Amino acid sequence: MSSPAEAGSSYDGLRIRALNKSFASFHAVKELDLDVPRGSFFALLGPSGCGKTTTLRMVAGLEAPTSGTITLAGQDITDKKPYQRPVNTVFQNYALFPHLDIFENVAFGLRRRKVSGVEAKVKDMLELVELEAQARKKPAQLSGGQQQRVALARALINEPEVLLLDEPLGALDLKLRRAMQIEIKRIQTEVGLTFIHVTHDQEEAMTMADTVAVMNAGVIEQMGTPSELYENPASTFVANFLGQSNLIEGTVQSSGSDVVTVDMHGIGVTIPAHRAHTDGGKGWIGIRPEKVLIGAAGAELDAPGNTIPGGVVSDVSFFGVSTQYLVKMPWGQELMVFAQNTGRDPIFRTGESVELSWRPEYAFLLDHAQDVKAGAEEAS
Amino acid sequence: MRWVREHVIALIGGAVLVYLFVPIFLVVLMSFNDPATRNVYRFDGFTLDNWLHPCADPAMCDSLALSIEIGLLATLVATVIGTLAAFALVRWDFAGRSQSNLLIFLPMAAPEIVMGSSLLTLFVQGGFAGQLGFVTIFIAHVMFCLSFVVVTVRSRLAGMNDTLEQAASDLYATPQQTFWRVTFPLVLPGILGAALLSFSLSFDDFIITNLNSGSEVTFPMYVWGVARVGLPMQVNVVGTLMLVISLVIVLTGEVNSRRRARALV
Numbered sequence: 270m271s272s273p274a275e276a277g278s279s280y281d282g283l284r285i286r287a288l289n290k291s292f293a294s295f296h297a298v299k300e301l302d303l304d305v306p307r308g309s310f311f312a313l314l315g316p317s318g319c320g321k322t323t324t325l326r327m328v329a330g331l332e333a334p335t336s337g338t339i340t341l342a343g344q345d346i347t348d349k350k351p352y353q354r355p356v357n358t359v360f361q362n363y364a365l366f367p368h369l370d371i372f373e374n375v376a377f378g379l380r381r382r383k384v385s386g387v388e389a390k391v392k393d394m395l396e397l398v399e400l401e402a403q404a405r406k407k408p409a410q411l412s413g414g415q416q417q418r419v420a421l422a423r424a425l426i427n428e429p430e431v432l433l434l435d436e437p438l439g440a441l442d443l444k445l446r447r448a449m450q451i452e453i454k455r456i457q458t459e460v461g462l463t464f465i466h467v468t469h470d471q472e473e474a475m476t477m478a479d480t481v482a483v484m485n486a487g488v489i490e491q492m493g494t495p496s497e498l499y500e501n502p503a504s505t506f507v508a509n510f511l512g513q514s515n516l517i518e519g520t521v522q523s524s525g526s527d528v529v530t531v532d533m534h535g536i537g538v539t540i541p542a543h544r545a546h547t548d549g550g551k552g553w554i555g556i557r558p559e560k561v562l563i564g565a566a567g568a569e570l571d572a573p574g575n576t577i578p579g580g581v582v583s584d585v586s587f588f589g590v591s592t593q594y595l596v597k598m599p600w601g602q603e604l605m606v607f608a609q610n611t612g613r614d615p616i617f618r619t620g621e622s623v624e625l626s627w628r629p630e631y632a633f634l635l636d637h638a639q640d641v642k643a644g645a646e647e648a649s
Numbered sequence: 650m651r652w653v654r655e656h657v658i659a660l661i662g663g664a665v666l667v668y669l670f671v672p673i674f675l676v677v678l679m680s681f682n683d684p685a686t687r688n689v690y691r692f693d694g695f696t697l698d699n700w701l702h703p704c705a706d707p708a709m710c711d712s713l714a715l716s717i718e719i720g721l722l723a724t725l726v727a728t729v730i731g732t733l734a735a736f737a738l739v740r741w742d743f744a745g746r747s748q749s750n751l752l753i754f755l756p757m758a759a760p761e762i763v764m765g766s767s768l769l770t771l772f773v774q775g776g777f778a779g780q781l782g783f784v785t786i787f788i789a790h791v792m793f794c795l796s797f798v799v800v801t802v803r804s805r806l807a808g809m810n811d812t813l814e815q816a817a818s819d820l821y822a823t824p825q826q827t828f829w830r831v832t833f834p835l836v837l838p839g840i841l842g843a844a845l846l847s848f849s850l851s852f853d854d855f856i857i858t859n860l861n862s863g864s865e866v867t868f869p870m871y872v873w874g875v876a877r878v879g880l881p882m883q884v885n886v887v888g889t890l891m892l893v894i895s896l897v898i899v900l901t902g903e904v905n906s907r908r909r910a911r912a913l914v
Contacts, residue, residue, distance in 0.1 A: 331815050351818040364816035368834045377830075378820035423820065 281342050282307040282463065283328065283431050288337030290323050297323040299487040301337070305431070305465060305480075310457050312466045312478035316510070316647030320487040321467045325433050328465070329358045341430050352381070357424035358433040362440065363416045365408035371395070371419055372404040378427040394426045397456065414445045421453065425460060434466040438473065450477055469647075471511050475499070483507050485644065499557075503546045505635050508555050510644030515561065515604045516553040516635065524549065529634060534600040536575055544633040551637035558605035560631040563594060563623050564614070570626040580604070580623045585616070592616055596623060673892060680885035699882040706881050712871035713887060716852050719783070719867065723790035724847040730791075731798025732840055738799065739806040756796045764793065765857035772861060781863030789861050790854065794847040801846060805839025845898075 288301040298320040305311045313321040326332035328339060330351035339347045346354050357378065365374050372391055379387045395401045398418040408416055417437060424432055434453070438446045454477050457464050468474050474481045475495035482492040483506070491503045499511055508514040519531040519538070529545040531538050533554055540554065564570045566578065583603060584595035594606040594617065606625065608614065617623055653660070683696035704710040737743070738750055756764065768789050772778070777785055813835070817827040855869040862870065872884055 329819055331819070351815070352821045352823055356819070358816070358819045360812055360816055362810070362812060364810070364812040366813060366816070366831060377817070377822070381821040381823075381826060427820070 279343060280304070280340070282309070283465070284340045285324075285328075286338045286340075288324070288327065288339065289335045290320070290327060290332065291335045297487055298327070298334075301487075301489065303482065303489065303492075305463060307342070307430075307463055308461050309480055310454070310464045310466065310478045312468060312474035312481045313484055314468055314471060314474040314481050314510075315484035316469055316644070319484045321469075321484045322435060324484075325358075325435055325465065325467045328431065329356055329433055330354050331358075355427075355430040356433060357427050357429040358435060359417075359420045359424050359437045361436045363408075363420040365416055365419055365423070367408055370405050370407055371400060371411070374408065374419055375423045375426055377423060382427075390426060394422045397425075397459070398422045413441055414449065417441065417449060418452075421456070425456070425462070428460075429462065431463045431465055434464060436468055437466075438468075438470075446473070453477065475511070483510060485510075500631075501544050501633055502555065503635070504643070505553060505639040505641055506644035508633070508635065508644070509642065510647060513558055513605060514555045515558060516555050516641050517602065517604070518551065518637070519554045519634075520551050521545075521547070521549045521634075528629070531634060533577075534598075536577055538575055538632065539629045540632045540634045541630055544630075547634055547636040553635040553637060553639070553641060555633040555635055556627050556631060558593070559591075559607040559609075560627050561604065561606045562626045563596070563606045563608055563617065564626070565617075566622040566624055568624065570624065574626050574629045577625045580625055582617045582619050582621045582623055585619055587616065594623075596625060598625075676885050676888040676892070679882060680889045682882050682885070684882065699886050703883050703886050705883055706875075708866070709868075709871055709875075709881060709883055709887075712866045712868045715783075715865060716868035719786055719790055720848045720851040723787055723794055723851045724844050726787075727791045727794035727798050727847050728840060728844045731795050731843060732802050732836075734795075735799045735802035735806055739803055753796050753799050756793055757800070761793075761854075761856040765789075765860035768792070768857065769860045781861055782865045785861045785863065786858055786865060786867070789857050790851040793854070793857060794850055797846050797850060798843040801843035802836065802839045805836050805842075809835055 283303075283305040285301055285303040288298055288303075289296070290298040301320075301324060303324075313324060315321045323332060327334050330346070330349060330353075334347060337347070338345060341355065346356075366377065369377070372395070375394055376387050376391045379390060384390070391404075392401070395404055398421060400415060400418055400422070403411060403415065403419075408419065411419065417440075420437070437453070438449050441449060450473060453464075453466075466474070466478060475498075479494065480492065481495055481498055483490045483498065485506050491498055491507045498507060502508040502511065502514070505516060508516065517533055519533040522530045522532050522537070524530075524545070525542065527542055528539045529542055531540060531552065531554055538554060545552075562570050563580075570576060577598070579599040580596040582594055583597045586593040589610070591610055592608050594608065595603045596606055597603050604625065610616075678692060680699055681695050681697070682692050683694040683698065684691070685693040699705075734753075738746060738753070768785075772781060772785050809832075813831055814827050817831045818824075822830060853869065854867075855873065858867050859870055859873075866874070868887070872880070875881065875884075
């Protein structure tokens, strides 16, 4: 999954090579390669137990790798102690020192490094997170959102090469979480430091990060910008974990340099070659529910692709802005369709016959050897 | 009748409080007693004499000094050893840890009279026969205080989140700095509590001390000895003083934490 040159010492971001971590009987991280460019907002996304937190803790130095190397700004930090690394962490439960006030919590790292001008720096940092008024309070006196901001300030003030965020918003309620997502993104843009954000929340990863690495069972499944991952998932896990996907069985008939033609239960569909992630034989044809067009049987659908007839609406959920259908296809599978309520089309009722269609450039093709349900349960 | 039914909880509560406080009140009252006869268990008249001359019987003040001395020494040693043991038991994964955790309870569970007599056997067999005294009392007190210290500090440590130490380490604190800046301040209330408990256990002990004291006389032993001929009123002065000191300690703690809480709101 790593791309740039193996120059190692000249790379100024975080570089992980062949990283492994085994606990007694559990291989948590497997041969992990990763490059995080300096100044980027990077998200490690995956279900619980996928190894993302273990990876983060190895970067922080709180967990020793079984094998592999971690270099940061050209320096090998694999065997450095946590307090010797230019890395700071925002912990999941904040881990604020309960016996110190907010000011001293934020000043902790500066004082340990004997940096001068602590007073002014802490003031500036508290201003950045809008907590100037709380400087002399103890952590227990603050709300969850405020404690979260203290934890952020306490790490940021040290201007680390990499700031690690371990599910930092997990304990907050939905509304506060949204506000903090925007807040953290704003701060990252303002300070320009490298952020690595570990989360199981796909929406959080997609709204905040410029690059997302989807992790599953100790390996990185796919890495890219949020839109790349969403629009062109390379595995069934990514297709199901990031949003929802219809995955339909098909057999590759011909592979050209531009398009791959696949037989889908008797209907020929085409898929752009760069969106086909399998070599031949059988495959899973993937299409996002909102990319599927729905129309009455025999109606003209606004899509240059094939029309797939014979669908019967089996379930309708009206959401106001959109309607979500389940459509039973002739081969027995139920497909999801999200239709915008533009007012142009009628809302279909359960039992009505419909036709489906999609633009070929939105479809993708996945390896048939992968579990068609991978990632569907973990995504919530 | 209806009034009684409606206030029955308050009445019972009041009765329990009276039951708890009558002996304490008596101690304070008797410290001002001016006994007319040898019957020292009757309040005959008010005087400040007992307070003005607390050491009227020098033997009492000697025993008091001995008890305080042993109490402080035993507390210091038991607290240091016990705290170190508690850290080992909570933070170190060594062979025999769970057994040690269990065994540490044994001295607390064993009857004092058994511990006392077995210690005596030990000292006599160990060649201390003619030298029972300060050192043997001190050794015995450290022994029975130790378990209480370990248990008290251990519960405080076990309740402490070790991510705080990870956070300190992440924020450039060396292991030594992490201990003194984060771990120790957070465990300190537990250590202080253990020390207070140790002192009162040591100061109060009669059974074990009596068996291992040789010719030394601690304060509880003095009181036991003179009780047969009539207590000097100064014993009540000491009792009252101890009561006042503990009240002051508790109240200061309370006031401090309230003031801190108020300053933070």
